[in-house]
Amino acid sequence: MTTGARYDGTLEDGMAHQLRRASQAVNASWQQRSGDLTPPQFAVxxxxxxxxxxxQKTLGSLAAVDRSTLTPLLDRLVARGLITKSTDPHxxxxxxxxxxxxxxxRAALGRRxxxxxxxxxxxxxxPERLATLTLLLKELGDAGRDQQPQ
Structure with missing residues (x-):
């Protein structure tokens, strides 16, 4: 496997492929610790x-959950008694x-x-490589958010 930033046509060297694999590994680790709560549910x-x-709109934005995913996610949390939804009287x-x-x-347990x-x-x-990775992922995530339709 090469370490260059360019995609050379092999799946193994594809940055998007490696990000997906890393995401799967982190999600698997999360699920071992928290089988009843997904990362987006925890974020909410x-x-x-x-x-x-x-x-709901502000919550989706702050939790980085898109609108089409947020409504069914919230419905599941309501069904579990973790949140309530109500109409704004104003x-x-x-x-x-x-x-x-x-x-x-459940949020406190999720934080742990x-x-x-x-x-x-x-x-x-x-710690140093984790700090670097976190900064890079935040930058990439922020750039992706800027490209999302409003």
């Missing part, structure tokens, strides 16, 4: 825990999302599970 619970009640077109007490507890996954990656890469 975490954002609500940080910001309090939010409208704007009937807006849905407000609220973390329940059970949701607060996310820390365990981060420790696993740090043990694998070391």
């Amino acid at each position: 619970l975490h954002v609500l825990g940080e910001h309090g009640d939010l409208d 704007n009937r077109r807006r849905q407000l999302v609220t973390l329940t007490p059970a949701g607060h507890e 599970q996310a820390q365990e996954t981060s420790r696993w990656i740090e043990e694998l890469l070391g």
